[in-house]
Amino acid sequence: MTALFNEPAGFVAEALAGFARAHAGLIRYEPDPGYVVRANPAAKVALVSGGGSGHEPLHTGFVGAGMLDAAVPGAVFASPTAAQIRAAVRAADRGRGVLLVVKNYTGDVLNFSIAAELAAEDGIDVRTVLVADDLATDSADGPGRRGTAAVVAVEKIAGAAAEAGADLDAVADIATRVAASARTLALAFTACTAPGRDRPAFELGPDEIEFGVGIHGERGIEVRKAAPAAELVAQLAEPVVDALGLAAGEKVIALVNGLGATHGLELAVAHEELVSFLAARDIVVARALVGSYVTALDMKGCSITLVRAPAEFVDRWDAPVRTPALTW
Amino acid sequence: MTALFNEPAGFVAEALAGFARAHAGLIRYEPDPGYVVRANPAAKVALVSGGGSGHEPLHTGFVGAGMLDAAVPGAVFASPTAAQIRAAVRAADRGRGVLLVVKNYTGDVLNFSIAAELAAEDGIDVRTVLVADDLATDSADGPGRRGTAAVVAVEKIAGAAAEAGADLDAVADIATRVAASARTLALAFTACTAPGRDRPAFELGPDEIEFGVGIHGERGIEVRKAAPAAELVAQLAEPVVDALGLAAGEKVIALVNGLGATHGLELAVAHEELVSFLAARDIVVARALVGSYVTALDMKGCSITLVRAPAEFVDRWDAPVRTPALTW
Numbered sequence: 001m002t003a004l005f006n007e008p009a010g011f012v013a014e015a016l017a018g019f020a021r022a023h024a025g026l027i028r029y030e031p032d033p034g035y036v037v038r039a040n041p042a043a044k045v046a047l048v049s050g051g052g053s054g055h056e057p058l059h060t061g062f063v064g065a066g067m068l069d070a071a072v073p074g075a076v077f078a079s080p081t082a083a084q085i086r087a088a089v090r091a092a093d094r095g096r097g098v099l100l101v102v103k104n105y106t107g108d109v110l111n112f113s114i115a116a117e118l119a120a121e122d123g124i125d126v127r128t129v130l131v132a133d134d135l136a137t138d139s140a141d142g143p144g145r146r147g148t149a150a151v152v153a154v155e156k157i158a159g160a161a162a163e164a165g166a167d168l169d170a171v172a173d174i175a176t177r178v179a180a181s182a183r184t185l186a187l188a189f190t191a192c193t194a195p196g197r198d199r200p201a202f203e204l205g206p207d208e209i210e211f212g213v214g215i216h217g218e219r220g221i222e223v224r225k226a227a228p229a230a231e232l233v234a235q236l237a238e239p240v241v242d243a244l245g246l247a248a249g250e251k252v253i254a255l256v257n258g259l260g261a262t263h264g265l266e267l268a269v270a271h272e273e274l275v276s277f278l279a280a281r282d283i284v285v286a287r288a289l290v291g292s293y294v295t296a297l298d299m300k301g302c303s304i305t306l307v308r309a310p311a312e313f314v315d316r317w318d319a320p321v322r323t324p325a326l327t328w
Numbered sequence: 329m330t331a332l333f334n335e336p337a338g339f340v341a342e343a344l345a346g347f348a349r350a351h352a353g354l355i356r357y358e359p360d361p362g363y364v365v366r367a368n369p370a371a372k373v374a375l376v377s378g379g380g381s382g383h384e385p386l387h388t389g390f391v392g393a394g395m396l397d398a399a400v401p402g403a404v405f406a407s408p409t410a411a412q413i414r415a416a417v418r419a420a421d422r423g424r425g426v427l428l429v430v431k432n433y434t435g436d437v438l439n440f441s442i443a444a445e446l447a448a449e450d451g452i453d454v455r456t457v458l459v460a461d462d463l464a465t466d467s468a469d470g471p472g473r474r475g476t477a478a479v480v481a482v483e484k485i486a487g488a489a490a491e492a493g494a495d496l497d498a499v500a501d502i503a504t505r506v507a508a509s510a511r512t513l514a515l516a517f518t519a520c521t522a523p524g525r526d527r528p529a530f531e532l533g534p535d536e537i538e539f540g541v542g543i544h545g546e547r548g549i550e551v552r553k554a555a556p557a558a559e560l561v562a563q564l565a566e567p568v569v570d571a572l573g574l575a576a577g578e579k580v581i582a583l584v585n586g587l588g589a590t591h592g593l594e595l596a597v598a599h600e601e602l603v604s605f606l607a608a609r610d611i612v613v614a615r616a617l618v619g620s621y622v623t624a625l626d627m628k629g630c631s632i633t634l635v636r637a638p639a640e641f642v643d644r645w646d647a648p649v650r651t652p653a654l655t656w
């Protein structure tokens with residue numbers, strides 16, 4: 001249950017104000033029409049992302065040096081408007097063009113696409129990368145794979161390229177290649193409860209898990225039996241390894257992500273099991289990020305993302321970053 | 329519910345191994361007898377802390393440059409042994425002495441005190457600072473106030489003093505002054521469920537909160553009515569302001585801490601309300617830390633800590649830190 005708020009309608013705006021206040025040295029919040037920008041912009045290609053709220057720290061927590069220049073939050077689990085995105089693009093652009101990082105949802109795709117046209121009318125050079133990593137929605141019909149936790153790797157790696165002075169084409173190119181190299185799968189132990197709702201989006205028995213969930217409280221693809229962490233991690237990791245066609249000797253960046261209400265100790269256990277699972281297949285975890293970075297309000301569960309990682313990606317991953325949620 | 333583990337008995341050890349693996353550049357885990365140390369120790373006064381597990385990122389997440397040199401985790405909600413602490417003190421000591429940062433719980437106080445005697449026998453100069461900030465347990469009889477989230481401020485500020493080259497007496501002195509300048513109060517919307525247990529530590533009705541909780545799943549001092557965030561924040565902040573005797577014009581460092589399953593958006597709302605509450609009393613939030621830093625497994629709730637903050641504390645707060653959970 002989302003419990004700490006004043007009234008559901010003002011929840012996101014007040015939270016954004018509080019978040020920006022807590023990180024005033026790094027970011028600034030523009031309440032009208034609603035976006036977050038770097039407090040200290042740099043002369044470089046800009047990255048702008050966004051989407052529904054409720055996934056924090058994504059995307060607002062990734063605004064800062066080495067990652068995003070602006071983030072555009074919608075209402076809880078709802079796309080931002082094209083007008084919001086256009087305003088953020090204008091604010092972020094430094095004359096070298098803007099890359100839009102868009103997760104694959106119908107509303108986001110539509111609104112970012114309208115915003116891209118409007119930005120072009122504003123004389124801003126815009127490219128778009130679509131992130132569509134969620135294997136649970138990998139079917140030929142329908143809107144295609146949802147965009148989930150892989151977006152963190154896209155924003156980090158392409159953000160580092162932009163910070164290092166790459167031009168718009170090069171930034172768009174590496175972002176596209178990272179997105180193509182990443183797949184994700186998630187499971188949940190409990191659903192989430194939006195502000196003002198009195199029950200979770202769905203119910204599970206005590207020995208059940210929801211396999212293949214997304215990040216909007218929707219049901220997954222299957223109810224499965226609860227199991228020890230080693231087995232659950234294998235259920236997530238195996239299809240990801242297969243989908244990427246990862247072979248012995250290959251290197252990956254691994255994201256073990258909590259969906260909102262999963263404890264750090266649990267994610268650390270999942271990471272340990274993931275490294276063992278991959279080691280048995282001679283796949284090397286070159287870098288890892290373990291924590292709650294792409295959440296679904298207070299959903300209890302986790303996702304595993306693997307990114308096939310050539311040295312170029314690892315170098316960009318290692319580049320300095322300074323944002324509210326990621327700093328090294 | 330804690331859901332992602334293999335078996336309760338091995339939960340903490342596996343999580344520590346996974347956590348250290350995910351932050352291998354910063355920390356190292358010694359499974360026997362069980363402590364975490366800086367990967368790159370520095371020649372300075374060492375800070376060692378610890379306590380029961382389940383509060384992560386406290387304390388293991390605060391090991392690194394500018395904060396702790398070692399952390400000693402016990403089992404879930406149970407003190408580490410004196411032998412563990414002694415081993416961590418030996419590993420952390422660089423010949424300039426060790427400050428033990430101890431939260432006020434009977435088991436921790438006993439075991440850290442035995443470890444301090446053993447370390448003295450080992451020829452190591454040891455001081456201890458006791459952190460006892462929780463107003464919910466502020467009574468004349470009994471063991472006194474529990475140590476909770478204020479320990480983060482003690483570790484950050486004293487850690488910065490040590491990193492800057494202060495001697496053991498000076499590091500112990502500033503730690504003691506920070507601990508004396510900080511008070512905390514917490515509330516919960518739901519209790520936590522330890523690994524292997526099938527129900528939470530206590531139950532609340534849908535319109536109830538537990539006021540004055542600690543960080544071990546214990547009940548608080550009173551069941552109160554659920555209320556908007558502004559009102560709940562005032563219920564927490566007012567006794568803290570009174571206990572510290574904060575007057576108009578004073579500056580504080582504010583910690584708005586999630587207890588484990590509280591979303592970042594909710595904590596950001598609480599922060600916004602706290603700043604308003606304090607501004608109405610002309611109290612200035614000089615610095616703030618908003619996030620889940622001292623948790624009680626998957627308890628849903630938050631704590632508010634205020635630290636009266638002279639310029640010396642703010643300067644030490646601002647000093648660089650590089651740990652798994654806190655980096656700037």
